[in-house]
Amino acid sequence: MSEALIVRLRDARAERGWTQAELADRIGVSRKTINTIENGVFIPSTVLALKLAKAFETDVEALFALGD
């Protein structure tokens, strides 16, 4: 399942110039969690995905997508 998920979190973060720690601080999680999501090791819950989307002022689909 994790192979099919495309994560664009790192790109979105780079566009804003945020560090992992800054993003983690904005949504109240550890930097470790952001790191594991970016590396595709951990798939976040719906709540956390929505929090991430809110932090970037975008839709969840802009950050996460299903691969073909």
Place this chain on the structure above:
Amino acid sequence: MIDQAKLEHVTKRRIWGARWMAGLLLTTALHDIGVLRGYGNDAFNFASEAVWIIVMSLFILFAGGGLVRTAAMRAALYDESTIEHARRSLAFGFWAALLACGVSWALSSYVPIGGPVVARAVMTYSVAMALAHFATLEAKALKE
């Protein structure tokens, strides 16, 4: 706001603590099955149990449990990836317990080992494996 640097420091301490506890538990498991010298020695047993209680208390209070931290810090210490790692570690411990049971069963045909000793050794070993796996997952997650 969470102090991410402090959070990372506590997480690293938790990893260190989990590894230390895993090592201690493995030593206890070896002691249980009589591999280590000192088996049956009261002073040795008392010393190992005292160390175990001290380490466990320090771990719960200052690292893993985060009992003396703020609510935000505690929440971040137990965020989604940590819970996922704990869940995976428990599953790992389950398979380790099954393996240990199989090995014990095979060994019991050749070595005279009692049920209580095997039960204690299997439980201790599986918890140690779960802790070691948790520490490994957490350490990997910290690396960018």
